[in-house]
Amino acid sequence: xxxxxxxxxxxxxxxxxxxxxxxxxxxxxxxxxxxxxxxxxxxxxxxxxxxxxxxxxxxxxxxxxxxxxxxxxxxxxxxxxxxxxxxxxxxxxxxxxxxxxxxxxxxxxxxxxxxxxxxxxxxxxxxxxxxxxxxxxxxxxxxxxxxxxxxxxxxxxxxxxxxxxxxxxxxxxxxxxxxxxxxxxxxxxxxxxxxxxxxxxxxxxxxxxxxxxxxxxxxxxxxxxxxxxxxxxxxxxxxxxxxxxxxxxxxxxxxxxxxxxxxxxxxxxxxxxxxxxxxxxxxxxxxxxxxxxxxxxxxxxxxxxxxxxxxxxxxxxxxxxxxxxxxxxxxxxxxxxxxxxxxxxxxxxxxxxxxxxxxxxxxxxxxxxxxxxxxxxxxxxxxxxxxxxxxxxxxxxxxxxxxxxxxxxxxxxxxxxxxxxxxxxxxxxxxxxxxxxxxxxxxxxxxxxxxxxxxxxxxxxxxxxxxxxxxxxxxxxxxxxxxxxxxxxxxxxxxxxxxxxxxxxxxxxxxxxxxxxxxxxxxxxxxxxxxxxxxxxxxxxxxxxxxxxxxxxxxxxxxxxxxxxxxxxxxxxxxxxxxxxxxxxxxxxxxxxxxxxxxxxxxxxxxxxxxxxxxxxxxxxxxxxxxxxxxxxxxxxxxxxxxxxxxxxxxxxxxxxxxxxxxxxxxxxxxxxxxxxxxxxxxxxxxxxxxxxxxxxxxxxxxxxxxxxxxxxxxxxxxxxxxxxxxxxxxxxxxxxxxxxxxxxxxxxxxxxxxxxxxxx
Numbered sequence: 001x002x003x004x005x006x007x008x009x010x011x012x013x014x015x016x017x018x019x020x021x022x023x024x025x026x027x028x029x030x031x032x033x034x035x036x037x038x039x040x041x042x043x044x045x046x047x048x049x050x051x052x053x054x055x056x057x058x059x060x061x062x063x064x065x066x067x068x069x070x071x072x073x074x075x076x077x078x079x080x081x082x083x084x085x086x087x088x089x090x091x092x093x094x095x096x097x098x099x100x101x102x103x104x105x106x107x108x109x110x111x112x113x114x115x116x117x118x119x120x121x122x123x124x125x126x127x128x129x130x131x132x133x134x135x136x137x138x139x140x141x142x143x144x145x146x147x148x149x150x151x152x153x154x155x156x157x158x159x160x161x162x163x164x165x166x167x168x169x170x171x172x173x174x175x176x177x178x179x180x181x182x183x184x185x186x187x188x189x190x191x192x193x194x195x196x197x198x199x200x201x202x203x204x205x206x207x208x209x210x211x212x213x214x215x216x217x218x219x220x221x222x223x224x225x226x227x228x229x230x231x232x233x234x235x236x237x238x239x240x241x242x243x244x245x246x247x248x249x250x251x252x253x254x255x256x257x258x259x260x261x262x263x264x265x266x267x268x269x270x271x272x273x274x275x276x277x278x279x280x281x282x283x284x285x286x287x288x289x290x291x292x293x294x295x296x297x298x299x300x301x302x303x304x305x306x307x308x309x310x311x312x313x314x315x316x317x318x319x320x321x322x323x324x325x326x327x328x329x330x331x332x333x334x335x336x337x338x339x340x341x342x343x344x345x346x347x348x349x350x351x352x353x354x355x356x357x358x359x360x361x362x363x364x365x366x367x368x369x370x371x372x373x374x375x376x377x378x379x380x381x382x383x384x385x386x387x388x389x390x391x392x393x394x395x396x397x398x399x400x401x402x403x404x405x406x407x408x409x410x411x412x413x414x415x416x417x418x419x420x421x422x423x424x425x426x427x428x429x430x431x432x433x434x435x436x437x438x439x440x441x442x443x444x445x446x447x448x449x450x451x452x453x454x455x456x457x458x459x460x461x462x463x464x465x466x467x468x469x470x471x472x473x474x475x476x477x478x479x480x481x482x483x484x485x486x487x488x489x490x491x492x493x494x495x496x497x498x499x500x501x502x503x504x505x506x507x508x509x510x511x512x513x514x515x516x517x518x519x520x521x522x523x524x525x526x527x528x529x530x531x532x533x534x535x536x537x538x539x540x541x542x543x544x545x546x547x548x549x550x551x552x553x554x555x556x557x558x559x560x561x562x563x564x565x566x567x568x569x570x571x572x573x574x575x576x577x578x579x580x581x582x583x584x585x586x587x588x589x590x591x592x593x594x595x596x597x598x599x600x601x602x603x604x605x606x607x608x609x610x611x612x613x614x615x616x617x618x619x620x621x622x623x624x625x626x627x628x629x630x631x632x633x634x635x636x637x638x639x640x641x642x643x644x645x646x647x648x649x650x651x652x653x654x655x656x657x658x659x660x661x662x663x664x665x666x667x668x669x670x671x672x673x674x675x676x677x678x679x680x681x682x683x684x685x686x687x688x689x690x691x692x693x694x695x696x697x698x699x700x701x702x703x704x705x706x707x708x709x710x711x712x713x714x715x716x717x718x719x720x721x722x723x724x725x726x727x728x729x730x731x732x733x734x735x736x737x738x739x740x741x742x743x744x745x746x747x748x749x750x751x752x753x754x755x756x757x758x759x760x761x
């Protein structure tokens with residue numbers, strides 16, 4: 001289904017709105033269980049209705065195999081790259097993030113009434129409805145104004161936190177299911193419908209023992225209650241012991257007596273309810289939806305978010321039955337690109353929610369905290385948020401016009417400026433004495449940090465040892481390997497209020513700064529992409545062209561993952577027993593070169609390697625491994641290249657190896673990826689050293705101009721061609737006279753009378 005564009009205030013979606021975005025080249029929808037629900041679309045500059053694509057407008061897109069089309073509000077449009085923009089949109093339910101809920105409290109309320117109260121106690125009118133199949137009454141309150149979406153989930157005390165469940169977002173309907181998905185007996189199996197599989201077993205949250213304790217307050221004194229046996233066993237199948245140290249103070253209600261027996265009972269109950277003795281498997285698969293094939297349609301093997309499915313791969317000894325936690329759906333092809341099964345890893349939104357939750361718990365449970373932390377946060381807030389004005393200057397080379405230095409000044413005139421930030425290939429530095437320094441705060445390109453840049457106030461611990469940051473008396477520590485943190489400090493309620501407000505303010509401003517920095521980074525990268533790329537069609541933007549030699553199964557990929565992890569948005573994928581190589585013959589000898597790329601290896605059973613060969617038989621490997629790896633940057637410097645021939649060779653013994661952003665350029669500094677000179681590749685225009693090709697998929701026409709050909713094609717057939725002094729055409733229509741040598745053909749006034757043939761003198 002092609003996306004349909006609507007104005008920002010559309011609520012019915014029963015017409016074609018502004019129109020169908022018929023030239024859309026890429027449109028995928030990602031939905032996570034109780035998480036993100038977003039759409040990414042790519043659209044050419046010359047496409048129909050391009051000028052109508054604007055922020056805050058809405059596109060209607062099919063999000064999966066069974067749901068009706070859903071509205072997504074545009075929130076970001078990238079600057080055009082290669083003639084194509086990328087549009088990012090969020091489901092219309094994200095509008096609830098901009099609608100406030102007023103405070104209320106209910107000591108016992110059903111989830112349906114709680115939802116109705118939330119949606120009716122808003123600061124502004126809206127079109128959203130809510131319903132749930134949950135029924136158990138519980139205490140629920142909104143103790144401070146916050147957005148509707150925050151009240152629904154993502155914060156402590158939210159609807160999701162109190163009742164649990166799984167959300168479904170359907171147009172303007174918010175539905176909280178006790179269990180959204182089903183187990184329809186769907187099996188995704190190797191040799192049947194499984195096309196790719198990646199299993200990730202997360203061991204980071206596995207513990208073998210639990211050490212529970214509780215703090216009991218008696219007036220101004222505090223006592224810590226622990227177990228006589230100290231720890232409770234969780235699981236015994238692992239060789240190394242790993243203990244979770246947990247405070248159970250909040251598990252006791254006001255007035256409830258804390259004893260060793262009650263602490264033990266609550267700890268054992270916690271172990272039963274939280275299986276933290278087991279690894280958390282996550283499986284990402286791509287598969288062919290058999291229900292779309294006529295010969296399999298009777299099986300109805302449809303998969304949706306939150307469904308339970310079985311994945312089998314005998315060769316990898318994998319058979320798991322687990323829940324669908326994320327789907328990526330290709331709206332144009334109307335099929336899933338991938339589904340993720342298992343337990344979702346934490347993301348930025350979850351992390352922020354956990355930070356706030358932890359802060360709230362500290363406020364309720366503790367009553368003192370070192371003033372140093374509060375002072376440091378106030379100082380950081382003042383430095384980051386208190387600055388206004390300033391001038392940004394970019395120095396460019398007077399000969400080449402290329403930028404080489406970025407300055408941020410406190411004065412419009414460079415030589416009158418006193419406070420100067422200076423950023424170039426040598427490093428980043430700050431001077432209080434003007435452009436010429438000295439730069440007493442700096443990070444230099446050789447990996448050094450000026451000593452004054454690190455002050456004692458920045459390091460809160462006194463000892464750093466073996467991966468653990470610890471205080472001098474070991475009462476507070478942070479294990480950097482396991483992530484465990486233990487603090488013996490406490491805080492006053494009023495100090496925590498200020499701390500919470502400061503964190504909220506810093507988080508908000510950091511988010512804004514992060515977006516601004518992303519835009520600045522994009523613009524700078526565009527202006528400083530670096531030197532010439534000697535590799536032709538270096539990131540598969542022209543498909544599998546004859547610039548490359550390959551064997552086995554080599555394909556081209558440009559999906560959401562590739563777009564989000566590469567500069568070019570395109571990649572080569574090498575299947576089992578596949579090779580890909582290119583030789584460069586016109587490089588300048590007697591100088592250095594640098595080769596760089598981004599790559600991902602999905603499986604770890606068999607080997608894959610990449611090397612560059614130069615100076616005859618000399619080789620440098622960028623990687624040679626059996627281990628899998630996620631998106632990783634690789635590079636190698638080739639010093640003193642004496643031969644003009646350089647060969648890049650890639651081999652994969654197993655599926656699949658993905659490579660992108662290959663860049664071979666002069667010098668020894670890694671450059672940002674850019675295509676080879678004179679290469680422009682879009683969906684309908686291709687320009688490179690071979691010539692120009694302009695095509696139109698709608699009309700099935702193509703025009704090719706090279707040094708040996710000027711031709712027009714229709715449906716793949718050559719219709720006309722001009723070669724030297726000869727023109728060949730399949731059909732010719734002449735309006736008027738036609739002269740052939742000394743013969744002229746003149747049509748009669750009445751076409752039925754035929755032609756006059758005139759012999760010229």
